[in-house]
Amino acid sequence: MNFAERGKVFLAPLAGVTDRAFREICRSFGADGVCTEMVSAKGIWYKDKKTADLLTFGEKEIPCGIQLFGSEPEIVAHAVTHALSYHPQWIDLNMGCPVPKIVKNGDGSALMKNLPLAEQVIRAAVAAAGDTPLTVKFRLGFESDVSGEFALMCQDAGAAAVCLHARTRSQMYSGKADWSAIGRVKTMLSIPLIGNGDIFTPEDALAMFETTGCDHVMVARGALGNPQIFSQIKQLRETGRYDLPTPAERLQTARRIAETMFLYKPEVLAAAEAKKQVVWCIKGMRHSAKYKNTIFASRNGEELFAVLAEYEKEVLAHE
Ligand SMILES: Cc1cc2nc3c(=O)[nH]c(=O)nc-3n(C[C@H](O)[C@H](O)[C@H](O)COP(=O)(O)O)c2cc1C
Structure with a gap:
């Protein structure tokens, strides 16, 4: 990944969400990189x-990063x-x-309270990564804002880019x-900075x-x-406007996410996890409350896709 080429729009790592299916769909909508x-x-x-499943990605997701967490330099390097x-x-x-479970082990944001250890972890990881870029994603700080100091430490330790x-x-x-x-830290660094937090619309992305x-x-x-937010951001940047997906397109996206999930996950797991994503896709649409209940009540893929087909029929009848 060439972080020096500016203007990229990344999909963030999201535990329980950014699995193979969702990453693939986001790439198809123009995300410049997924994780x-x-x-x-x-x-x-x-x-x-289970970690082998989490580490696996396919051709359609490339460029794809792998995100690791840990606080023991030797274990992280391994x-x-x-x-x-x-x-x-x-x-x-x-x-x-x-998340408390992570922080109590000294991992994740707990490392922002211990810069010397964070630096050792990053140095060990950079050495192990060789030619592959190593980036660090962090917050402003644990309680107070130490982001400038932390970002400079990451840069000195050999990070190729940082995400705040x-x-x-x-x-x-x-x-x-x-x-x-984010603006302040940007002026302090010579390595690229990825800004993160509260981009909910294409306008937000350009404003950031x-x-x-x-x-x-x-x-x-x-x-x-x-x-679709990824294609909308690009469209807004290039043309000053962007298209909102129609209800039929939103249902089509929901179906694509679910179908892709069934390709990569065992049936029972895919059925359970697809529901959540499908319901997010239809949020706010006409009759979505009614269909939300039947989607959550579906017991397998067959039932889930039958509900989607019924909703699609209803939506098409009204278009
Ligand atoms: C459900 C959920 C899971 C997340 N999982 C991760 C994760 O695995 N790794 C990570 O670095 N950040 C994780 N985050 C944080 C996001 O990547 C991101 O930094 C945060 O949500 C702020 O960005 P946003 O305002 O665009 O949502 C997670 C956030 C949420 C809501």
Whole structure:
């Protein structure tokens, strides 16, 4: 991945969401790069079976990064070496996760309280990554804003680029992301900066580029049920306007996500996980409340696709 070429729009890593199917669909809508869900370096060390699934991606997702989390330099370096065997276009270290289960082990955003250890982890990962770019994704800080100092440390330790989610750990996902911090950190760095936080519309993406001067942006929650946001951002940038998907197109996207999920996951798992994504895609559409209930009540793929077909028929009758 060439982070020096500016203006890219990335899909963020989202645990439980950015699986193969969703990444593939986001790439098809023009995301310039996608990333796996976070993968535990310790899980790789202890050869946990589920981690292999998390590390796997296909041709249609490339360029795809692999995101790792961990706080023991040797274990993280081992995980990087293992991850390289999947040929990712970059490796990202998660130093921003706020979830208590992760933080209490000293991982994720807990590393923002311990810069010397974070630096050791990054240096070990950079050495193991060799020619593959190593990036770091972090927050403003754990409680207070240390993002400038932290970003400079990442740069000195050899990161190819950094991604700043402009919230503290204490904020979790509440309040507004502080885009002014993204602008401030940008002026301090010579490596590229990816801005992240509160891009929910194409206008937000262009505003983040403009007001912060960041090199790239990363979209997370704004892509849930709306992978079209990537093509809309490009269209807005190029033409000053963008198309909103019709209800039929939204249902088609929901169907594509579900069908792709069934390609890559065992039936029972795909049926359970597809429902959530389908419901996000139809949110706010006519009769979506009624169909939401039948979608959640569906017991397998056959039932789920039957509900979708019924909804499609109803939508087409009204278009
Ligand atoms: C459900 C969920 C799962 C997430 N999983 C990850 C993850 O695995 N790795 C990561 O670095 N960030 C993760 N994040 C944080 C997002 O990547 C992103 O930084 C954050 O949501 C802010 O961006 P947004 O305002 O565009 O949503 C997650 C966020 C949510 C809501």
